[in-house]
Amino acid sequence: MKTNINIVAEKAGVSIATVSRALNERELVKEETRSRIIRIAKELNYKPSPIARGLSTKTTDTIGVILPDLVGEFFMDIIHGIDEEAYKANRYVIISSSHSQRDIVETLIEFMASGRVDGVILMAPQMHKKVADFLTKSKRPIVLINSCSDLTDMVNFQIDNYLGAVSCVEHLIRHGNKEIAIIKGPAENCDAQERYSGFLDALHKNNLGSKRSFEVSGDFGIKSGYHAFIELMNQSRKPDAIFISNDMMAIGAYEAAKTLGVKIPQDIAIVGFDDIYLSKLLNPRLTTMHVPISELGAKAVNYLLKMISGEVDSTKAYKEVLSTKLVIGGSCGCSNSYQSFI
Amino acid sequence: MKTNINIVAEKAGVSIATVSRALNERELVKEETRSRIIRIAKELNYKPSPIARGLSTKTTDTIGVILPDLVGEFFMDIIHGIDEEAYKANRYVIISSSHSQRDIVETLIEFMASGRVDGVILMAPQMHKKVADFLTKSKRPIVLINSCSDLTDMVNFQIDNYLGAVSCVEHLIRHGNKEIAIIKGPAENCDAQERYSGFLDALHKNNLGSKRSFEVSGDFGIKSGYHAFIELMNQSRKPDAIFISNDMMAIGAYEAAKTLGVKIPQDIAIVGFDDIYLSKLLNPRLTTMHVPISELGAKAVNYLLKMISGEVDSTKAYKEVLSTKLVIGGSCGCSNSYQSFI
């Protein structure tokens, strides 16, 4: 027979209400009774049923996480950060990806309606109106991560792509480069847009106009980096440095450089963005912008829990932009700081 | 006001019992009433509360997943496979890592006792007796994945490390190599042990004794692969091929080869194991053994759900060993099949 609150109450010679109180609100119960109840509960190996408690309190001690995909180290890092914080706070984490078959909204609505979670962390790289509409209506708290910033009335934790890009470019400028090109990410991607803005502004701020021909587009994939690099180096007037919007494309660029016999950083300086694991293995090691992915997840959890507990007002918008950090490798010309991964 | 079963019953002019039956057991309700109830439920946007249902039925439609870590593409792949299948079966997934602070058993027990999940998928690379003890006692079904196979009385889904290693080595033999070395993984790691066994048996089966000096140890990390490679190449009598127990160490070996000026595959043939993303980016692309990680997760879910539903006997041991598949790159000497990743 499963031990429940009744068994404990009986053994302790008190009512179930007292047991409940002893376990939840320490002040309302005489210390003597309390400790006896605790002891008996332990003896019986009694654990209150979170389901029953949930039915009564409308809480689940569980948060939902909806990610666009469950592939690659990036999402793993997010989950890692979330798990770590949730664990510290004694919360459980339900993970779901917005499966191709159905819309992300469906997942979201079902999560919410089902009462399985007290709140949700949502990553929606491109925000449809449908999602946005739902978000504003939702009763339960939602925290956006790494989502476009045009949703001003939401709680949103983001990476500072803009300033990160500015720093990348200014680092190249500090190396004396004046002909700086960019390999952009996909036009519809918010990260890519912000990084592009940072690139432009950094140039202007330093009185270095950007050349149309020095702006080529990629799709964040390796191959596109390869082709973009070749396109840039085939021009009559070549850039002396390239800001590549993400590390994957930088890998492609390295490969292209090898093909063309172009030396990094002697012939051309390169800075990437994301600080993926692979970037450490490139030769020379890629200079790139570290983005605090797992910290993003961790912060989102903490804020969400505050929304749930009422410590912060869930209806109020909040935005936090996490700083990135330049990781120096050998690709930008900082030769002294090049370190092999071995 | 939240719409619950009472509201629906009222609007439909029936009792809540009928509503419940209409939604769950289609046979027991007159078709006419049933469709009316369904329609009204839809109109009211009624979704039964899984919490309330859970309290009554002792089920949660949720499975727990406990992984040793939440880092890297490997675990992400597992989660991906699990999520995909769970979604198809309309189940939710609670993820947790065995956080350093507390034992994996604690996580497991709490999961089970709390009644939050109907069953658990557990990955425990090295199995303590404590865990094993608990496993046999547990009331709720547990499926082991990628865990050591000495737990014969459990349900266990594994990768066929042994046959995979045999295939790797035999592939090298087919290339005419006769002096085959191995870079082993950590001694306490089951995967490493099984791969080592496969290596030995493949040699013996083909009348190629193994040399003690051709067996060096690594720890599955890049650096150890680097040093192991150098150790092998520094011997007076050099191997003509190396079976490297995992791809990470192969990366280190590549780096060492570059340092030593050793050409792959001309001077030495190499085969790795795991088929990690990175292996495609090596030059020449690494010949390696693909392991069906996400499939492992998927199969585990399917079996677990059958245990939960009673379709299979949870008390009965079951073991399934998933086949690996050789991915040909250029490192083994199969020059014709070398393809750049671009």
Added chain:
DNA sequence: TTGAAAGCGCTAACAT
């Protein structure tokens, strides 16, 4: 084919 009512295990308002 349907309804009434007793749980499931807990919390929380009300009473003492």
Added chain:
DNA sequence: ATGTTAGCGCTTTCAA
């Protein structure tokens, strides 16, 4: 400081 009791929203016998 503790007990009584009415839910929470559903499933599931037992009756009708």
